Amino acid sequence: MAKSIHETLIYPDTNVETVAALAADPAFRSAVAAYQHALRSDLTVAPTADGRKIRFEYAHGTERVPSFAKKLAGDEIPIIQEETWHGDKADVLITIPGKPGDMRGTITLEQRGADVAQVVDLTVKVGIPLVGGKIEDLIAGLLTKAARAENKVGLKWLAGEWQA
Known part of the structure; x- marks a missing residue:
């Protein structure tokens, strides 16, 4: 089984270059x-022949994770998000070290008039018999919330209104 995510996030009154720069900003x-x-995060950015490779590592606690998934996850969930950017499109691979499955897909930035649309297309696959589908649903929900949270911070960031 697999679960698909399709999310379109809008950044008004800006351009693709500005939104793309956010991805590489530590x-x-x-x-x-x-x-x-x-709980923690780290970003590394490396140039490639035709773009850049971004590795974003972060970890979440499991206090808000359902008990069936907490048994599999442990005390924290480390996540590695690798983005290989070629212009306005990135190939994305998200893994949880030591756990079966991954999330793969693309992020595309599109200029739509005065706005930029960030289109996120991912497929979540978890190779665990019996509970894999439930975990895929859980991860898909978390990734959707994460994309929306990034957009919310990005909107405030670009408007100069972000306060840590």
Whole structure:
């Protein structure tokens, strides 16, 4: 089984280059992690021949995770999000070290008039018999909330209104 995520987030009155720069900004990614109550976070950015590779590592506590998933996760959930950007599109791989499954897909930035649409398309796969579907649903919900949280912080960040 697999669960698909399709989310379109809007950044009004800006351009693709400005929104793309957020992904590689350590201060912005740190603010997003803090907004989501991450226990810790780290961002590395490396240039590639035709873009850049971003590795965003963060960890969440499990206090708000259902008990069936908490048994599998332990005390915290470390997450590694790798984005390989080529212009206005990124290939995305999200993994939880030591756990079966992954989240793969793309992030695309599109100029739509004066606004930028960030289109997130991911597929969640968890290879655990019996409970894999439940965990896929849980992870899909968490990733959707995370994308919306990043957008919320991004809107305030671009407007110069973000306060840590």
